[in-house]
Amino acid sequence: MNVSGKNILVIDDEKGIQELFRFLLETEGYHVTVANDGRDGVEIVKKEDFSLIFLDVHMPRMKGPEALRIIKQMKPDIPIVIFSSSSDANHAFERRAKELGAFECIYKPSTIEEILEVIERVLGKSKEVKQKGNF
Amino acid sequence: MTYQWVQDNLDVVFFFYGLSFIIMGIAILLQPKKGSGLKISGIFWLLAMFGLLHGMNELLDMWTIIRGRHYILDSIRWFTLVSSFIFLFEFGRRLFVCNSAGKIKNLVKPYFTFIIVLLIVVLSFVSSDFWTTGSTLARYLLAFPGGLMIGFGFFRYCKCEKELLKPSKIKKYFIAAGLAFFLYGIFGGLVVNKGSILLSGVINNDSFLSVVKIPVQVFRALCAGLSTWGIIGMLSMFSWEKTRQIHDALITREKIIDGMDEGILLIDRNFRILEANKMEKELYGGAIIGDYCYHATHNVSKQCAGLSDPCPLAEVLASGEKISVIHTHYDDKNNPVYVEITVHPVKDEEGEIFEFVHISKDITKIMKLEETLESVSDPLIVINHEEKITTANPMFLELTGYSREETLRGTLELIFIEEEKQLFMRNVKRNGFIRNYELEIYTKERNNKIPVSLNAAIIKYQNNIMGIVCVLRDLREIKTLQSQVVQSEKMAAVGQLAGGVAHEINNPLGVILGFAQVIARNVKEGDNLYVPLKSIEREAIRCKNLVGDLLTFSRSDKSVMASIDLNSAIRSALSLVEARTKTQNIEIVRSFEENLPKFTANSNQVQQVIINLCNNAIDAMPDGGKIAVKTKKLEREVEITISDTGSGIPEEVRRHLFEPFFTTKEVGKGTGLGLSLVYEIIKKHNGTVEVESELNEGTTFRIRLNLE
Numbered sequence: 001m002n003v004s005g006k007n008i009l010v011i012d013d014e015k016g017i018q019e020l021f022r023f024l025l026e027t028e029g030y031h032v033t034v035a036n037d038g039r040d041g042v043e044i045v046k047k048e049d050f051s052l053i054f055l056d057v058h059m060p061r062m063k064g065p066e067a068l069r070i071i072k073q074m075k076p077d078i079p080i081v082i083f084s085s086s087s088d089a090n091h092a093f094e095r096r097a098k099e100l101g102a103f104e105c106i107y108k109p110s111t112i113e114e115i116l117e118v119i120e121r122v123l124g125k126s127k128e129v130k131q132k133g134n135f
Numbered sequence: 136m137t138y139q140w141v142q143d144n145l146d147v148v149f150f151f152y153g154l155s156f157i158i159m160g161i162a163i164l165l166q167p168k169k170g171s172g173l174k175i176s177g178i179f180w181l182l183a184m185f186g187l188l189h190g191m192n193e194l195l196d197m198w199t200i201i202r203g204r205h206y207i208l209d210s211i212r213w214f215t216l217v218s219s220f221i222f223l224f225e226f227g228r229r230l231f232v233c234n235s236a237g238k239i240k241n242l243v244k245p246y247f248t249f250i251i252v253l254l255i256v257v258l259s260f261v262s263s264d265f266w267t268t269g270s271t272l273a274r275y276l277l278a279f280p281g282g283l284m285i286g287f288g289f290f291r292y293c294k295c296e297k298e299l300l301k302p303s304k305i306k307k308y309f310i311a312a313g314l315a316f317f318l319y320g321i322f323g324g325l326v327v328n329k330g331s332i333l334l335s336g337v338i339n340n341d342s343f344l345s346v347v348k349i350p351v352q353v354f355r356a357l358c359a360g361l362s363t364w365g366i367i368g369m370l371s372m373f374s375w376e377k378t379r380q381i382h383d384a385l386i387t388r389e390k391i392i393d394g395m396d397e398g399i400l401l402i403d404r405n406f407r408i409l410e411a412n413k414m415e416k417e418l419y420g421g422a423i424i425g426d427y428c429y430h431a432t433h434n435v436s437k438q439c440a441g442l443s444d445p446c447p448l449a450e451v452l453a454s455g456e457k458i459s460v461i462h463t464h465y466d467d468k469n470n471p472v473y474v475e476i477t478v479h480p481v482k483d484e485e486g487e488i489f490e491f492v493h494i495s496k497d498i499t500k501i502m503k504l505e506e507t508l509e510s511v512s513d514p515l516i517v518i519n520h521e522e523k524i525t526t527a528n529p530m531f532l533e534l535t536g537y538s539r540e541e542t543l544r545g546t547l548e549l550i551f552i553e554e555e556k557q558l559f560m561r562n563v564k565r566n567g568f569i570r571n572y573e574l575e576i577y578t579k580e581r582n583n584k585i586p587v588s589l590n591a592a593i594i595k596y597q598n599n600i601m602g603i604v605c606v607l608r609d610l611r612e613i614k615t616l617q618s619q620v621v622q623s624e625k626m627a628a629v630g631q632l633a634g635g636v637a638h639e640i641n642n643p644l645g646v647i648l649g650f651a652q653v654i655a656r657n658v659k660e661g662d663n664l665y666v667p668l669k670s671i672e673r674e675a676i677r678c679k680n681l682v683g684d685l686l687t688f689s690r691s692d693k694s695v696m697a698s699i700d701l702n703s704a705i706r707s708a709l710s711l712v713e714a715r716t717k718t719q720n721i722e723i724v725r726s727f728e729e730n731l732p733k734f735t736a737n738s739n740q741v742q743q744v745i746i747n748l749c750n751n752a753i754d755a756m757p758d759g760g761k762i763a764v765k766t767k768k769l770e771r772e773v774e775i776t777i778s779d780t781g782s783g784i785p786e787e788v789r790r791h792l793f794e795p796f797f798t799t800k801e802v803g804k805g806t807g808l809g810l811s812l813v814y815e816i817i818k819k820h821n822g823t824v825e826v827e828s829e830l831n832e833g834t835t836f837r838i839r840l841n842l843e
Contacts, residue, residue, distance in 0.1 A: 014642045014646070016642065016643060016645075016646030017642060017645060017646060019646070020645070020646050020649040020650055020653070023650065023653060024649060024653045027653070027657075085637070085641040085642050085645070107641070108641040108642060108644070108645035109641050109642075109644040109645030109646075109647075109648045109649070109675065109678075109679045110645060110648075110649075111648060111649075111652060111676070112648075112649055112652040112653055112656070113652075115649070
C-alpha cells in the first residue's frame with residue numbers, strides 16, 4: 001500500500017517531461033509510470049491504480065480533457081493534476097479543470113518546488129481522506 | 136429841317152447802314168459755332184456773307200455820293216447788291232425750311248434760288264437797262280421774299296425752340312432780328328429805284344420820299360442796325376450753349392460719380408475734405424466736407440498715426456505713388472465699415488502733391504465672407520489666379536507658423552516646393568477640384584514638414600479662374616493614431632505568435648528548469664557545478680516569466696469575467712509576491728476595506744496587475760522598504776493603491792511608463808511589458824490607472840475599477 005501511495009502516472013507526450021518526472025520523483029522515492037498520450041494513459045489506469053496522475057493537455061490521439069473525463073468516470077478517487085503548457089491563450093480548459101474534477105492545474109514550465117508542493121498537497125490530502133475513510 | 140438834313144447827309148446814313156451789316160457779318164464769322172446743337176448754326180455763314188457784301192455795297196454807295204459815280208464802282212455796287220441778296224434769300228430759304236413742316240416746307244425748293252438768279256440774269260439781259268433791271272429784280276425776287284422768310288423763320292424758331300431758349304433769355308433778340316429782316320424785306324425789297332418793271336413805277340424811292348418825307352435808305356439803315364443788334368444778341372446763344380454743354384457734362388459726371396459704389400473724397404494736403412460724392416456723404420453724414428478725413432472716417436482728432444490702420448495719405452506723400460489699403464472705418468453710427476482704400480495723388484505742374492483723390496470701396500460684405508472663411512476650423516487659404524495668397528485663416532497661420540503679413544505676401548510656394556506646386560496646380564486646373572490630396576507642407580521652419588490632406592476647388596467667374604480655395608487638414612494626429620493602430624496590430628500579432636510558440640517553448644523550458652533544479656538540489660553550494668546549475672535555473676525562470684508575460688499580453692477579451700472578491704484576490708497575489716519581499720527586507724502593509732462589494736472582473740488579470748506593480752516596487756527598493764497595499768470603496772468604484780518607498784520615477788520616464796517594451800531595467804532583467812500589461816488589463820476593465828511619484832520618496836499607483 002505504501003508503494004501504491006507513491007505510485008505516480010505521468011501522461012505527457014513530451015519525452016523530456018517524462019524523463020524529468022522520472023528523475024525527479026524517483027529520487028524522491030516515488031514510483032513513476034509514463035504514458036505517451038491520453039489513450040495510453042487511460043489503458044494504463046484501467047489496469048493499475050495510482051496515487052496521483054499528472055495529465056498534459058495537448059497530446060496526440062487523446063487529449064487531456066477527454067482523458068480526464070474518462071479517468072474520472074473510471075476511477076474518480078485518483079487525484080489528477082493538470083500539467084499544462086498553456087498553448088491555449090484563453091486557458092479555456094485549464095480554468096475549468098477543477099470543475100471537471102482535476103485536483104489542481106499547474107503550468108509549464110514549473111519549478112520543482114511547485115511540483116513537489118502539489119504532490120505534497122495531493123498526497124497529504126488523500127491521506128487525510130483515507131484516514132477519514134478509516135474511521 | 137431834320138428830314139432835309141438826312142437827305143443832305145445820305146452818306147452818313149449809308150455809312151451807318153453799311154457798317155451795321157459789316158459788323159453783323161464779322162460778328163457771325165468770329166463767333167465759334169462749331170459743335171453747336173442749334174439748327175441755325177450751320178446756315179449763319181450765309182447771313183454773314185449777306186452782311187459783308189451788302190455792307191460793302193452800302194459803303195460804296197456812300198463813296199459814290201462823296202466822290203461821284205464811276206462805271207467800275209457801279210458794276211461792283213451792282214454785283215455786291217445782287218450777290219448779297221442771293222445770300223439773303225438763301226439764308227431765308229434755309230431758315231424757313233428748317234423751321235417749317237409739311238407742305239409749306241416742300242413749297243420752297245432748293246433750286247428756287249438758282250431759278251430766280253437765272254431769271255434775273257436773263258431778264259436783265261433782254262431788257263434795255265441791264266443794271267437797273269437786275270437790281271430791281273434782285274430786290275423784288277430775292278430781297279423781298281428773303282426778308283419775309285427770315286422774319287418768319289426767326290419767329291418760328293423762337294416758337295419751336297421755346298424750351299431751349301427759355302433759360303437763355305435771348306428770345307427778344309430773335310423777335311428783334313425777325314422784325315428787322317421782315318421790315319427790311321419790305322423797305323429793301325419792295326421800295327426800288329424808279330423804273331418800268333412791275334410796281335417800280337408806283338412804289339419806288341422817289342414816291343416813298345415824297346409820301347414819307349424820309350429817304351427809304353434811312354429805314355433800311357434802321358433795319359440794318361436793329362437786325363445787327365438782334366443777330367449779335369442771338370450769337371450769345373452759342374456761348375451760352377457752350378456753357379450749358381459744360382454744365383451738362385458736369386452734371387453728368389456728378390451723376391456718374393454719385394452713382395458709383397465707391398466713395399470718392401477729394402482731400403487737400405492738410406487732410407481736409409474738399410469734395411465728397413453721394414456715397415461718402417451717405418456713409419459718414421453730409422457734414423464731412425470741410426472736416427478732417429481722420430475725424431470723419433476714424434473719429435479721431437489727430438492724423439491716423441498710432442492706429443492699426445496707418446494713414447494712406449502719408450504713405451502717398453512719402454512715395455508719391457498711388458496706394459491701396461484695407462481700413463476699418465466707423466460710420467456716423469460708429470459701426471465698423473471695412474473699406475478698401477485707393478489713394479491717388481493729384482500733382483501740380485512741378486510734380487508736387489497738392490491734393491488726394493481718396494476712393495474707398497465698402498468691402499464689409501466681402502470681409503464678412505472672409506470672417507466666415509476665417510472661422511472655418513480647418514486651415515484655409517484662398518489664392519488668386521497668380522497663385523498669390525489672398526486669404527488665410529488663423530488655423531492656417533497656426534499650422535504653418537507664418538504671420539498674416541508673411542502669408543498675404545506669399546504664394547503657394549510658402550508651403551509647397553516648386554514641383555509639388557506645379558503638380559497640384561495641374562491637378563486642380565484639370566478637374567476643377569482636388570479631394571483628400573495627401574502631401575507634406577512646409578512650415579515657417581523649413582525643416583519641419585507637416586503631413587496634410589488637401590481639399591481644393593477653383594473659384595470661377597465667367598469661365599475665368601479667379602482663384603482657388605484650399606482647405607488643409609492636419610494629419611499629424613491621424614498619422615500618430617495610425618501608427619498606434621499599426622503598433623497595436625503588431626502587438627496583437629506578437630501576442631498570437633507568442634500564444635502559439637509558448638506551448639512549444641514551455642515544454643523544453645520546463646524540462647530544462649526542472650532538471651537544473653533537481654540537480655542543483657543534489658549539489659552542495661561549494662561544488663563546481665553549483666553556480667552553473669543555479670545560472671541555468673535563474674535564466675530558465677527568466678524565460679518562463681517572459682513567456683508568461685507574453686501570453687498574458689496576448690490574451691484576448693474572451694477571458695472570462697466573473698464576480699470576484701477583490702480583497703481575497705489581492706491577498707493571494709501578495710502571497711506570491713512575499714516570496715521575493717522576504718528575501719529583500721521589504722514589508723508589505725495591507726490595509727483592506729472590509730465588506731467590499733463583489734464586482735465583475737477577471738481575477739487572474741487583477742492578480743497579475745498586483746503582482747506586476749509589486750514586482751516593480753520591489754525592484755525600486757533594493758535596500759528594503761515598505762509596500763503599502765490598500766483597497767477602498769468609493770462611490771461607484773473601488774480603489775486599489777500600491778505605494779512603495781523606493782527611488783521614485785523621473786518625469787521623462789513617467790511619460791513612457793505604460794508603453795510596451797519600455798524598460799529602465801538592465802537588459803535581460805525586464806521585458807518592458809509589465810506596466811503596459813497593467814495598463815491593458817485596467818483598460819479592458821474600463822478602469823483607470825494613475826501614477827504619482829516623488830524622486831527618492833516613492834511611487835504610488837492608484838487603480839480604480841468600476842463596481843458595476
